Structures are given as C-alpha cells and as structure tokens.
Amino acid sequence: MMKNSIAASPIFADGQAQAAAFPYELADEAIYILRETAAQFERPAILFSGGKDSIVIAHLAMRAFAPARPPFPLLHIDTGHNFPETLTFRDRLVAELGFDLIVRTVQDSINRGRVREESGKYASRNALQTVTLLDAIEELKYDACIGGARRDEEKARAKERVFSVRNEFGQWDAQRQRPELFDMYNGRIAPGENVRVFPISNWTELDVWNFIREQHIALPSIYFAHERDVFDRDGLIWADSPFINKTPDEQPYRTVVRFRTVGDMTCTAAVRSDATALDDVITEIRSAEISERGARIDDKRSEAAMEKRKRDGYF
Amino acid sequence: MDILRIATAGSVDDGKSTLIGRLLYDTRSVPKDKLDAIDAASKRRGVDFLDLSLLTDGLIAEREQGITIDVAHVYFSTPTRKYIIADTPGHFEYTRNMVTGASTAEVSVILIDARNGIVEQTARHYAIACMLRIPHVIVCVNKMDLLSYDHARFDNIVAQFRTQFTALKPAAQRLDFLPASSLHGENVTRSSPHMPWYTGPTLLEMLEVAESHQPRHFAARMQVQTVIRPRTDALHDFRGYAGRISSGTFAVGDEILVLPNERRTRITRIQRFGADIERAKAGDSVTILLADDIDISRGSTFCTSDAAPDARRELRARICWLDRTPLENGKTYVLQHGIQRMRAKLAHLESILDVVAQTESANPAALKLNEIGIASLRLAQPVYADVYADVPTNGAFILIDEWSNTTAGVGFVL
Numbered sequence: 268m269m270k271n272s273i274a275a276s277p278i279f280a281d282g283q284a285q286a287a288a289f290p291y292e293l294a295d296e297a298i299y300i301l302r303e304t305a306a307q308f309e310r311p312a313i314l315f316s317g318g319k320d321s322i323v324i325a326h327l328a329m330r331a332f333a334p335a336r337p338p339f340p341l342l343h344i345d346t347g348h349n350f351p352e353t354l355t356f357r358d359r360l361v362a363e364l365g366f367d368l369i370v371r372t373v374q375d376s377i378n379r380g381r382v383r384e385e386s387g388k389y390a391s392r393n394a395l396q397t398v399t400l401l402d403a404i405e406e407l408k409y410d411a412c413i414g415g416a417r418r419d420e421e422k423a424r425a426k427e428r429v430f431s432v433r434n435e436f437g438q439w440d441a442q443r444q445r446p447e448l449f450d451m452y453n454g455r456i457a458p459g460e461n462v463r464v465f466p467i468s469n470w471t472e473l474d475v476w477n478f479i480r481e482q483h484i485a486l487p488s489i490y491f492a493h494e495r496d497v498f499d500r501d502g503l504i505w506a507d508s509p510f511i512n513k514t515p516d517e518q519p520y521r522t523v524v525r526f527r528t529v530g531d532m533t534c535t536a537a538v539r540s541d542a543t544a545l546d547d548v549i550t551e552i553r554s555a556e557i558s559e560r561g562a563r564i565d566d567k568r569s570e571a572a573m574e575k576r577k578r579d580g581y582f
Numbered sequence: 583m584d585i586l587r588i589a590t591a592g593s594v595d596d597g598k599s600t601l602i603g604r605l606l607y608d609t610r611s612v613p614k615d616k617l618d619a620i621d622a623a624s625k626r627r628g629v630d631f632l633d634l635s636l637l638t639d640g641l642i643a644e645r646e647q648g649i650t651i652d653v654a655h656v657y658f659s660t661p662t663r664k665y666i667i668a669d670t671p672g673h674f675e676y677t678r679n680m681v682t683g684a685s686t687a688e689v690s691v692i693l694i695d696a697r698n699g700i701v702e703q704t705a706r707h708y709a710i711a712c713m714l715r716i717p718h719v720i721v722c723v724n725k726m727d728l729l730s731y732d733h734a735r736f737d738n739i740v741a742q743f744r745t746q747f748t749a750l751k752p753a754a755q756r757l758d759f760l761p762a763s764s765l766h767g768e769n770v771t772r773s774s775p776h777m778p779w780y781t782g783p784t785l786l787e788m789l790e791v792a793e794s795h796q797p798r799h800f801a802a803r804m805q806v807q808t809v810i811r812p813r814t815d816a817l818h819d820f821r822g823y824a825g826r827i828s829s830g831t832f833a834v835g836d837e838i839l840v841l842p843n844e845r846r847t848r849i850t851r852i853q854r855f856g857a858d859i860e861r862a863k864a865g866d867s868v869t870i871l872l873a874d875d876i877d878i879s880r881g882s883t884f885c886t887s888d889a890a891p892d893a894r895r896e897l898r899a900r901i902c903w904l905d906r907t908p909l910e911n912g913k914t915y916v917l918q919h920g921i922q923r924m925r926a927k928l929a930h931l932e933s934i935l936d937v938v939a940q941t942e943s944a945n946p947a948a949l950k951l952n953e954i955g956i957a958s959l960r961l962a963q964p965v966y967a968d969v970y971a972d973v974p975t976n977g978a979f980i981l982i983d984e985w986s987n988t989t990a991g992v993g994f995v996l
Contacts, residue, residue, distance in 0.1 A: 335820075
C-alpha cells in the first residue's frame with residue numbers, strides 16, 4: 268500500500284507544475300531549508316509524530332538528498348497514548364524509507380520522576396512530552412530539531428521564524444526573534460542553545476494534502492473515514508480509549524469518523540466524515556467550516572495555549 | 583499554481599490588520615470557528631463590529647496592547663493564485679520586524695490614514711520598500727469613510743506622495759494608488775458605491791494580476807549548499823551539487839563557470855525532487871552534476887560563463903541596522919552572503935540617511951537600531967556578489983554579531 272516516494276510521480280517539468288494544484292515552489296523552499304539545516308548544524312534530527320506534516324517532512328528530506336540518504340534520524344516523542352494505526356505506520360515508513368528511528372517515552376520520564384501524570388477528566392500527556400523532548404535533545408546532543416509546524420495552523424505559530432532559536436530550556440522568546448531576511452538563515456548558536464527548524468512554515472493544510480495527493484504519499488488510515496468507538500464531550504467527538512477518564516454519562520457509541528490532525532488519543536478529536544479517499548478529503552477541507560486545529564483539545568485550554576506551550580519549550 | 587508574496591506596511595492604527603482581515607473574510611478564507619472566536623473576543627473588548635485585526639495579532643502582548651509587534655504570516659488563495667501576506671508592525675521601534683517581513687515581498691501595500699495623510703512612518707516604509715527594490719508598491723489611502731469619501735483629499739495625498747518621493751523611486755518600480763475603507767470592505771475586494779470617481783481596480787484585482795516572477799534576463803547564479811555523495815556501491819561515482827538557483831536558468835549541456843576556482847565545465851545532469859529534468863529556473867532546488875572533476879564545496883558558486891560576478895574583497899553597501907548594539911567603525915562581524923559566511927570589518931561608515939527629509943549626513947559615529955546608512959566593509963575572503971540593483975537575489979547580505987550570534991544588520995551592495 269505504501270508506494271515509495273522518490274521516482275513515483277514526476278510532476279515537475281515546467282508546464283506540469285503550472286497545471287498542478289500544489290505550488291511546487293513551496294517544496295523547493297522546504298528542500299532549501301532542509302539542506303541548510305544539514306549544512307549548518309552538527310546533529311540535526313526530524314521530530315516525527317506520525318502525523319501528516321511530519322510524514323511530509325520525511326518525504327521532502329528523501330527528495331532533498333536523493334540519491335543519498337537524508338542525514339537526519341527521526342525522533343519520536345512517544346506519549347504512550349498513540350493511535351495503534353500510527354505506530355504501525357511509523358514502523359513501516361522507517362523500514363521502507365530507511366531512516367534511523369529514535370524513540371523517547373513520556374512513561375520513562377514519569378518513571379524517573381521528571382514529570383507527574385495529570386489527573387481528572389482532562390488528564391493528558393500533551394504538556395508532559397515537552398520535558399521528554401527537552402531531555403532527549405540534551406541526551407542526544409541535537410543542535411537542530413526539524414518540525415512540521417505550519418504558520419496557518421495557529422496564531423502564535425504564524426509569528427514564528429523558520430529558524431527559531433531556543434535557549435537552553437527550549438524556550439521560545441517571541442519578542443526577541445532574530446530578523447530573518449530573504450532566504451538567508453542564520454543558525455549560529457551558543458553551546459546549549461538549539462534551533463527548531465520549520466521547513467513547511469508557508470504551507471497551508473490544503474497545500475499539504477495536495478502535495479500528498481500529487482506525490483502519492485501514503486498516510487496512516489485514521490486520516491480517512493472509518494468506523495470507531497467514540498463519545499461526545501464539550502461538543503467534540505473523542506475517540507474511546509483506555510487513556511481517557513470518562514464520566515459515567517459519557518457513553519461510547521460506534522460511528523464513521525476521520526481525524527484531521529493527529530496528536531495522541533487524549534488531545535485529538537475526530538470529525539464526522541465519509542471521506543475515504545484523498546480526493547474526498549480535499550473536497551471536504553475546501554468546504555470545511557471548522558479550522559484544522561478546531562479539533563485539537565490541547566489548544567482549547569486557553570486563547571494563548573500555544574504561545575504558552577512554546578515558551579515552555581514545546582514544538 | 584503560483585504564489586504572490588505581499589508585505590503590508592503603515593503607521594499604527596492605519597488599519598493594516600483590518601485590511602488583511604477583510605481580504606481573508608471576503609475571500610472566505612476564515613473558517614467559522616475562527617470567526618466565532620473573534621466575534622466573542624470583539625464583544626469582550628466592547629467593540630460592536632467584527633474586529634478583524636484579532637485574526638492576525640497572535641501574541642499575548644499584541645492583544646494586550648492592541649498593536650502588531652512582530653510579523654504574522656497569513657495565507658489565502660483564489661482560483662488564480664496562492665497569497666502569502668506578511669503583516670508587519672507599524673511602530674518605529676519594530677522597524678526591524680517590518681524589514682524581515684518585506685524582504686521576500688513582490689508587492690508592498692503601504693497604508694495611509696486619509697485623515698493624517700503622509701506621516702513619518704509612510705516615508706520610512708516607502709524608503710524601505712525602495713531600498714529592498716520591491717517591484718510593485720500599492721499605496722492604499724484608507725479610512726476614506728471617515729472623510730465622507732472626499733475625492734479632493736485623495737488627490738492631494740497622491741500628488742504630495744509623488745512630489746515628496748520622486749528621488750526615492752527606482753525606475754523599474756510600479757507605483758499604484760487606491761482609495762479604500764478596509765473597515766467597510768470598500769475597494770478591497772468589491773468596488774465602493776461611495777467613490778464613483780475612482781474607476782481603477784480594487785486591491786484584490788491589482789493583486790490578481792501582479793507580477794510574481796523575477797525578470798527573465800537575470801544572469802544565472804547558484805550557490806552550492808551541500809555536496810551529495812551517496813557512498814554506496816551502486817552509486818559510487820555519484821557526485822551532485824545541491825543548491826537553489828537564485829537567478830536565471832541552467833540547462834543540461836550548458837557551459838558554466840565555477841567560482842572561486844574560475845574553472846569552466848559543462849552540466850551533464852540536473853535533478854529536482856530526485857528525478858532528472860532538462861532545465862531549471864530561479865527558485866528551483868536542484869542537484870547539478872558536472873562533466874569535470876573540480877574541487878567544489880559548500881559556498882562555491884555556479885554562474886553563466888559569460889556573465890560572472892566579480893570577486894570583491896571590499897564592499898560598499900547600503901545598510902539597515904537591526905540590532906540594539908550599534909554598528910561602529912572598526913568592528914568585525916560575520917557577513918553572510920546567500921549561504922556563504924566570512925569575516926568582515928567595518929572600514930568606513932560613510933553616511934546616514936534621514937528617511938523623512940531624504941538627506942544623507944556624512945561620517946556618523948554609529949548606525950543605531952532601525953537606522954539606514956552607507957558603509958564600506960573589508961572582507962577576509964572574496965565574495966561573488968552582484969550589485970543589488972542589477973541582480974537582487976545575489977546582491978544582499980546580512981551581518982551577524984560574532985558574540986550574540988544575532989542577525990544585526992542587512993546590506994545591499996552598491
């Protein structure tokens with residue numbers, strides 16, 4: 268089912284690129300950024316969540332360094348609350364594209380007393396994974412971490428640079444960002460600092476889907492309509508799982524849904540959808556009334572939830 | 583599909599964020615949940631209309647103060663093309679963020695509050711747009727609704743703008759004027775019923791036909807970012823030079839000149855996204871293979887063999903300073919031209935520009951944050967840069983502070 272990426276679909280002769288729905292200069296820009304990251308840093312890594320954006324990053328890296336292997340391992344910060352489909356997919360992608368995979372778990376951070384599990388109805392490991400990530404960066408001595416964040420997702424992300432310098436504590440200081448002029452990226456850092464790199468900053472959700480379609484990139488099955496046990500909470504559809512503390516009146520039922528964004532099972536809500544194929548998904552997004560992160564439970568904690576998490580060292 | 587990159591500029595409260603909100607709203611680029619959220623926030627703030635500026639002011643400090651501090655990037659598309667807007671801050675103290683946002687723009691939209699006319703920030707922002715040589719500038723005279731859509735007032739502002747800035751305007755720059763009310767959406771995406779005297783296109787109509795590609799006559803240039811060597815048995819002899827073409831075109835069979843070696847060779851293969859192609863153009867990220875074995879590494883430059891840039895050990899440049907620590911004579915910096923870095927020493931600070939009066943004063947002691955001047959630099963090794971006015975994509979550089987590592991200034995080769 269997963270087709271290998273590289274030579275699969277050559278849509279880049281001049282005329283064809285014009286006809287394509289995906290603006291290919293965004294891929295040129297991303298590849299330029301990935302090559303700068305490889306050249307400017309000693310130990311760069313790709314932050315891989317199993318979501319569509321980080322899958323696209325992995326495929327862009329394949330294209331940037333072809334026919335050689337990309338000089339980045341994939342780092343997965345595992346909350347332990349994954350959709351099983353995502354993990355299966357991750358292992359197949361790693362095997363077929365030939366990446367090295369490094370996994371660090373929130374459970375291990377809990378066992379070592381670095382973080383404490385949240386309690387109550389809304390307990391999630393979303394905030395805890397920041398600590399696991401920062402510990403991993405320090406342990407593995409990564410000086411650059413490549414992420415799939417996009418500026419159209421969220422208003423704090425709309426403000427972040429492509430090369431986002433973080434201090435020793437991984438913190439983003441919105442008011443002291445370096446000017447970023449033309450395409451001259453400045454990745455010079457002091458020891459202990461690191462840089463988060465966002466090659467697809469300028470892509471929108473629709474750009475990502477059009478690229479996936481035109482380049483025949485495989486995705487985990489949960490992005491497409493399927494039957495699942497769910498329950499309702501706060502106007503959102505939550506996937507039923509042992510990781511969520513349901514109240515007695517939250518009764519699971521079975522229905523057809525898909526996921527528009529994929530975090531772990533405690534922070535990602537489903538949407539009702541019949542879209543079983545890529546074209547259906549794209550049609551659905553074009554007409555959607557709700558934004559992509561409208562189904563992110565982690566963003567709903569406050570108006571400034573993302574900016575606050577970024578200040579704490581989040582992706 | 584192509585992309586048009588736009589930067590908006592203007593003084594505080596000229597209605598930039600509202601104008602962008604209007605473009606997004608009228609092109610149906612804002613999902614309902616985001617609209618509901620700003621509707622609720624507008625009511626909390628006690629305004630009785632949809633405060634579209636809340637769409638882009640994404641930082642806590644910005645919402646607290648009601649101003650834009652840093653560039654926000656905003657996206658929308660029409661059936662014609664995709665748009666990227668850099669919504670840049672209006673405050674003088676955030677000029678450096680404005681320059682950041684404007685550096686990649688193909689169109690600059692400068693807002694003027696019709697009630698205030700041309701103010702100091704108008705001069706500053708237009709001077710920056712001219713310094714960056716943004717090909718197309720649209721001056722949007724906003725808030726016409728507050729002046730009863732006064733035709734004479736608009737004509738006055740246009741006439742004053744043309745007189746005051748004649749000397750600044752590069753010959754190739756396209757300059758348009760537009761009367762608008764972003765609050766009521768007049769002349770943004772729909773013509774205004776209140777300004778029958780304006781028969782020109784709306785803002786969106788101007789953007790739909792604006793030029794998004796660099797002129798084709800530019801000489802071909804590419805800096806090598808990295809050398810690709812698979813080191814496998816099957817691809818033992820593969821040696822590709824990866825980079826993004828900054829101007830012109832390269833085709834298989836072309837003779838090129840490699841700098842700094844000054845060796846001529848021929849292109850045997852070009853790959854883009856891992857597949858072979860015959861020809862590549864400015865903006866394409868490619869891997870190029872050559873006929874001869876030449877010592878090439880990161881920072882080497884490929885160019886057309888009959889139009890190569892000169893090797894410069896000294897640069898005279900227009901500089902815009904972006905750091906709190908001033909630029910001073912005798913200091914050393916790291917100069918980054920494209921992807922190539924070298925040490926540079928500030929040899930002589932020649933003059934400083936008063937952007938409002940448009941006069942240059944000689945021999946300033948320093949260039950402080952947000953100030954613009956002309957300086958000469960001495961370089962530790964040669965740079966293959968063009969004059970910015972001739973080939974902009976190979977004529978700019980940044981100056982990095984050696985100690986703080988921050989990007990402290992931007993320069994344009996004269």
